[in-house]
Amino acid sequence: MTTETSFPAPRPETHSGKAGLSATVESHLRAYFDAHEQGLPSSGLYSRVLQEVERPLLSLTLSQCRGNQLRAAEILGLNRNTLRKKIRELGLNAGRSRRRGKRAT
Secondary structure: OOOOOOOOOOOOOOOOOOOOHHHHHHHHHHHHHHOOOOOOOOOOHHHHHHHHHHHHHHHHHHHHOOOOHHHHHHHHOOOHHHHHHHHHHHOOOOOOOOOOOOOOO
């Protein structure tokens, strides 16, 4: 049994022809299924997809919030403690970042 951890690059076309997160995910999933030619992916696809999406979602949201976990949790619609648990589980760096242009003196 092989472990599948990454999805192939999406094809440019989408089912609906609309740009957006749902269309992008659909395109990636279509390419993923197509990569298996006649077969189907191994069991556990749902969990693998969630893992692939959760890490960049949390990481980018925290980055955009400059590490402010309360603000990131609000944007994500999560309880702050739930976000902190996920940060630990995923081993993400959640420290506050300094604003650009500001230096400690």
